[in-house]
Amino acid sequence: MATPTEYPLPTEGAEGEWNEDSIRQEVNALRHKPGALLPILHAIQDRIGYIPEGAVAVIAEALQQTRAEIHGVISFYHHFRTRPAGTHVLQICRAEACQSMGCRALESHIQQRLGIGFHQTTHDREFTLEPVYCLGNCACAPSIRLDDRILGRMTPEKFDLLAEQLTTSTLEVQ
Amino acid sequence: MAIRIYVPCDTTALSLGADEVARQIQQAADDRGQSITLVRNGSRGLCWLEPLVEVDTGQGRIAYGPVEPDDVSALIEAGLLEARRDHESCLGNIEDHPYLKRQQRLTFARIGLTDPLSIDDYRDHGGFQGLARAVELSGQAIVDQVKESGLRGRGGAAFPTSIKWQTVLDQPDDQQKYIVCNADEGDSGSFADRLVMECDPYLLIEGMVIAGLAVGADQGFIYLREEYPVAHRILDEAIARAEAEGYLGADVRGTGQSFYLEVRLAAGAYICGEETSLLESLEGKRGLVRAKPPLPAIHGLFGQPTIVNNVLSLATVPFILAQGASAYADVGMGRSRGTLPIQLAGNIRQGGLIELGFGVTLREILEDFGSGTLSGRPMKAVQVGGPLMAYLPESQWDTPMDYEAFAGLGAGIGHGGVVVFDDTVDMGAQARFAMEFCAVESCGKCTPCRIGSVRGVEVIDRIRAGERPEENLALLEDLCETMVDGSLCAMGGMTPFPVQSVMKHFPDDLTG
Numbered sequence: 001m002a003t004p005t006e007y008p009l010p011t012e013g014a015e016g017e018w019n020e021d022s023i024r025q026e027v028n029a030l031r032h033k034p035g036a037l038l039p040i041l042h043a044i045q046d047r048i049g050y051i052p053e054g055a056v057a058v059i060a061e062a063l064q065q066t067r068a069e070i071h072g073v074i075s076f077y078h079h080f081r082t083r084p085a086g087t088h089v090l091q092i093c094r095a096e097a098c099q100s101m102g103c104r105a106l107e108s109h110i111q112q113r114l115g116i117g118f119h120q121t122t123h124d125r126e127f128t129l130e131p132v133y134c135l136g137n138c139a140c141a142p143s144i145r146l147d148d149r150i151l152g153r154m155t156p157e158k159f160d161l162l163a164e165q166l167t168t169s170t171l172e173v174q
Numbered sequence: 175m176a177i178r179i180y181v182p183c184d185t186t187a188l189s190l191g192a193d194e195v196a197r198q199i200q201q202a203a204d205d206r207g208q209s210i211t212l213v214r215n216g217s218r219g220l221c222w223l224e225p226l227v228e229v230d231t232g233q234g235r236i237a238y239g240p241v242e243p244d245d246v247s248a249l250i251e252a253g254l255l256e257a258r259r260d261h262e263s264c265l266g267n268i269e270d271h272p273y274l275k276r277q278q279r280l281t282f283a284r285i286g287l288t289d290p291l292s293i294d295d296y297r298d299h300g301g302f303q304g305l306a307r308a309v310e311l312s313g314q315a316i317v318d319q320v321k322e323s324g325l326r327g328r329g330g331a332a333f334p335t336s337i338k339w340q341t342v343l344d345q346p347d348d349q350q351k352y353i354v355c356n357a358d359e360g361d362s363g364s365f366a367d368r369l370v371m372e373c374d375p376y377l378l379i380e381g382m383v384i385a386g387l388a389v390g391a392d393q394g395f396i397y398l399r400e401e402y403p404v405a406h407r408i409l410d411e412a413i414a415r416a417e418a419e420g421y422l423g424a425d426v427r428g429t430g431q432s433f434y435l436e437v438r439l440a441a442g443a444y445i446c447g448e449e450t451s452l453l454e455s456l457e458g459k460r461g462l463v464r465a466k467p468p469l470p471a472i473h474g475l476f477g478q479p480t481i482v483n484n485v486l487s488l489a490t491v492p493f494i495l496a497q498g499a500s501a502y503a504d505v506g507m508g509r510s511r512g513t514l515p516i517q518l519a520g521n522i523r524q525g526g527l528i529e530l531g532f533g534v535t536l537r538e539i540l541e542d543f544g545s546g547t548l549s550g551r552p553m554k555a556v557q558v559g560g561p562l563m564a565y566l567p568e569s570q571w572d573t574p575m576d577y578e579a580f581a582g583l584g585a586g587i588g589h590g591g592v593v594v595f596d597d598t599v600d601m602g603a604q605a606r607f608a609m610e611f612c613a614v615e616s617c618g619k620c621t622p623c624r625i626g627s628v629r630g631v632e633v634i635d636r637i638r639a640g641e642r643p644e645e646n647l648a649l650l651e652d653l654c655e656t657m658v659d660g661s662l663c664a665m666g667g668m669t670p671f672p673v674q675s676v677m678k679h680f681p682d683d684l685t686g
């Protein structure tokens with residue numbers, strides 16, 4: 001397996017950019033809700049791509065909780081990340097129904113093709129790879145999720161095609 | 175009439191290119207100057223046929239499937255727009271399909287027929303009749319209906335729904351009460367909750383409003399798994415539309431009672447499907463399991479009386495109110511009343527949603543509906559009810575789908591997911607995965623679950639490597655017992671079940 005890729009810090013203008021004002025906006029829009037913390041964390045991650053360390057103090061102050069409490073919640077949930085991800089977050093289902101249709105072989109193929117393991121990001125910052133345990137598409141296994149698209153009956157060949165298309169389309173945008 | 179063409183919009187159809195199929199069909203019709211009405215319906219739950227395209231020229235809905243984007247142009251050539259039947263993927267009138275005809279769709283009566291977001295469609299197909307009945311009844315009379323129906327929770331524990339409702343109803347009325355829908359659907363092989371939310375969202379909304387009227391709760395939350403982006407989008411839109419038409423909000427259908435509903439997104443933790451962990455999560459905390467008592471029905475969300483029900487339990491209530499409790503209770507066997515939405519998945523030719531009265535045997539599901547494995551190889555093991563349930567060898571497939579019959583095997587029905595494996599499966603690897611999954615998903619509160627699962631993986635690795643197998647097998651058995659006896663919830667308490675079933679029924683795979 002490839003060596004872990006260090007997450008480089010986002011450069012200026014990158015999608016991971018944030019400032020305290022943008023965080024405050026999200027927090028203020030939701031802080032009145034009962035049990036506001038998860039909605040706030042989702043809103044921040046949706047906007048910035050991850051939950052920056054600097055957001056923790058802002059949230060803690062608004063909700064009158066300690067920073068340790070906020071950290072504790074962020075670390076409990078697999079979905080929340082504290083480092084920027086690649087352009088695309090790619091999840092591979094590892095649960096039983098997908099296992100029965102060969103998701104382990106698909107998993108190794110994808111890891112080899114991208115040169116990374118789970119929780120890592122490719123050098124070109126195109127893909128971050130994550131495991132997931134069921135996407136509710138279990139009758140058309142194996143499944144993967146690319147950002148908000150779920151793709152069923154995935155094969156190594158279909159994946160290679162997809163990866164090529166995605167890489168070319170990003171190049172065109174640049 | 176203008177030809178209506180249906181292309182489903184649920185996750186499964188979308189995962190196989192339904193948007194692109196719809197686009198190409200519209201394009202082809204435009205190119206030919208033919209006017210069509212393209213409807214994005216829900217799925218009928220015939221997953222292996224998705225994307226399932228239906229064409230209605232006024233003589234029933236003629237279906238084609240599976241239709242992937244690459245198939246569209248050939249189908250257009252073969253007369254899809256005229257509903258011609260000579261193409262090999264034409265299935266004839268879909269209502270006559272044996273997979274559907276043999277089912278008893280009470281809860282899922284509407285899926286696939288309608289545009290999920292159309293309130294008119296919903297009403298035209300019998301929607302909101304349960305609510306209409308409920309507004310005429312007292313809270314107690316509604317709970318009595320649920321009681322007479324015999325409905326037991328479909329989330330896994332099969333606890334009588336009416337007992338929870340009665341407990342919340344009996345709490346003093348001056349308290350804030352909540353209805354919480356458990357839409358965390360974490361079990362592999364399960365997708366019936368998703369189908370309700372994506373294909374018939376007003377059904378869940380109606381069930382929750384009825385629950386609110388019954389017990390005097392004015393706030394509902396749907397705790398939805400983050401892995402379901404399509405359901406999230408559809409539910410949010412359905413809630414907004416239901417509010418605009420007075421089914422939700424300050425005055426539900428002129429009753430003077432209010433009911434507000436909100437989707438709350440989970441964040442990828444399996445344990446948050448456990449009801450007390452779910453409540454912690456809704457409160458904005460780590461999802462640590464609470465000890466019971468106190469019961470959520472008395473001290474639930476924010477310490478208030480709370481109904482926590484699975485999507486399917488709530489979605490069954492409108493039928494019970496509209497058709498009467500006995501219409502539901504008349505179906506089923508023994509103490510398992512009504513229908514079970516079975517979800518057939520994994521290595522199977524015809525996977526999908528099968529709603530039937532309790533009592534059908536597992537073998538009928540696997541053979542008559544499933545038609546064998548997709549790989550064409552012999553079936554070896556079947557896991558019913560999710561990752562915490564036993565693997566069943568062929569000798570157990572004649573068991574009827576009934577809560578008590580499955581409990582008698584040391585197995586369970588859980589949420590009704592059925593996952594099939596062919597003979598290439600390595601059951602030792604499946605046992606290892608059960609422990610691995612528990613190690614990843616344990617909330618961390620109890621040592622047997624948190625540490626035991628990590629040790630479990632190690633011991634299984636040693637057994638599989640041939641290291642002192644007898645000694646290590648005894649150790650594994652010990653470890654399983656410790657987890658069963660010493661865990662607070664079913665995560666640690668039931669993870670041993672799939673492991674023990676492998677030790678018992680597939681021992682050669684473990685020692686290899």
Ligand SMILES: Cc1cc2nc3c(=O)[nH]c(=O)nc-3n(C[C@H](O)[C@H](O)[C@H](O)COP(=O)(O)O)c2cc1C
Nearest residue numbers: 327328329356358359360447448449483484487664
């Ligand atoms: C580890 C674990 C995970 C669970 N996951 C779910 C789930 O995803 N969905 C669900 O409805 N119930 C789940 N349950 C069951 C709930 O705790 C609870 O019994 C259910 O929400 C009650 O609703 P019902 O009575 O309508 O079934 C889970 C239980 C455990 C122990």
Ligand code: SF4
Nearest residue numbers: 617619620623663666
């Ligand atoms: S058994 Fe596991 S998941 Fe359940 S409460 Fe204990 S540590 Fe948490």
Ligand code: FES
Nearest residue numbers: 093098135137138
């Ligand atoms: S197990 Fe992979 S989608 Fe359900």
Ligand code: FES
Nearest residue numbers: 620621622660662
């Ligand atoms: S609470 Fe300590 S072992 Fe379960």
